[in-house]
Amino acid sequence: MLSVRDVHVSYGPIKVLKGVSLYVPEGSIVSLIGANGAGKTTMLNTISGLLSPSSGDIEFQNEAIHKLRPEQVVKKGVVQVPEGRKVFKNLSVFECLLMGGLIRKNKKEVLADIQKIYEIFPVLGQRRRQMAGTLSGGEQQMLAFGRALVAKPKMLLLDEPSMGLAPQIVDGVARFITKIRIQGVTVLLVEQNAELALSISDQAYVLETGKIAFSGQASILRENDQVKKTYLGI
Numbered sequence: 671m672l673s674v675r676d677v678h679v680s681y682g683p684i685k686v687l688k689g690v691s692l693y694v695p696e697g698s699i700v701s702l703i704g705a706n707g708a709g710k711t712t713m714l715n716t717i718s719g720l721l722s723p724s725s726g727d728i729e730f731q732n733e734a735i736h737k738l739r740p741e742q743v744v745k746k747g748v749v750q751v752p753e754g755r756k757v758f759k760n761l762s763v764f765e766c767l768l769m770g771g772l773i774r775k776n777k778k779e780v781l782a783d784i785q786k787i788y789e790i791f792p793v794l795g796q797r798r799r800q801m802a803g804t805l806s807g808g809e810q811q812m813l814a815f816g817r818a819l820v821a822k823p824k825m826l827l828l829d830e831p832s833m834g835l836a837p838q839i840v841d842g843v844a845r846f847i848t849k850i851r852i853q854g855v856t857v858l859l860v861e862q863n864a865e866l867a868l869s870i871s872d873q874a875y876v877l878e879t880g881k882i883a884f885s886g887q888a889s890i891l892r893e894n895d896q897v898k899k900t901y902l903g904i
Contacts, residue, residue, distance in 0.1 A: 671696035671856055672717070672748075672825060677726030677736075679709075679716050686712045688880040689726070694825070694858050694873075699851050701859040701867035701888060703901055704877035710860040711753055713877070714827045717858075718750045719743040730825070745773055747824030751831060753860075755814040759803025763794050766802050766813055770820030780820060787816040790846075808839035815846060825856040832863050844870050864901035868892045876901070 672694040679687040686709045694700045702710050715721045717728055719740040728736035735743055758766050767787060771780035788795030791812040797805065802813055811831060818826055828847065832840045840863070848870055851857055861867035868874055871888040876897060884891060891897050 673729045675727045677723045679712055679721055679723050686880050690882055692875050696856055698872045699857045699870055701871040701874045702877055703864045703867050708877040709880045710877055711829055714750055714829050714860055749818045749821045749823035750827040751814045751818045753829040755810040757802040757810050757813050761802055762799050763802055764798040767816055767820050770817035783820050791816055807834050823855055828859045830862055832866055
């Protein structure tokens, strides 16, 4: 579904991604793990069109997207949930969800889908008129998920969705990710919590200083001695 081939990305003279290749099959959860500064967020931002690769190709459903603008990538069905949620703090919960549907023409369907978000996350329905900035971290993460789903994604790019959340909320994030995969949404997950990522993923890639160091079935990587020592604290 998503194919990244030999992608290089630089910030000025600093090379961040150095020939990264990965593949995300349709209907799967694929995780990208690694230390801070390894280039994980840069990879997602490049797929989303926020950054342009200096070389390499990115295809989604056999169509090149690495030269598209971010809004064009979203229209293709690739939607990113950014690190830190980045909700519109001065908008209500309802208004934030509406923002997710800006690219869609049928506004009645958008409103219907927002009602579905309230069913998935009842607390958002209860607080629909509340300013997003007053929500807890976990509630803001729910709102970020909901906003992305209103855009009708075929693939979600999730950037550190568990960051800063209480353990019980992290468990809810994991359940949500597995649930949306069952509903037909493909997921590329960037996650500092390697144990969480590998426990719910089909395939995984380990990024080290801009290069893929390991890749394979997530269950097998969980048993890799180097991965256990470096990323799982075992």
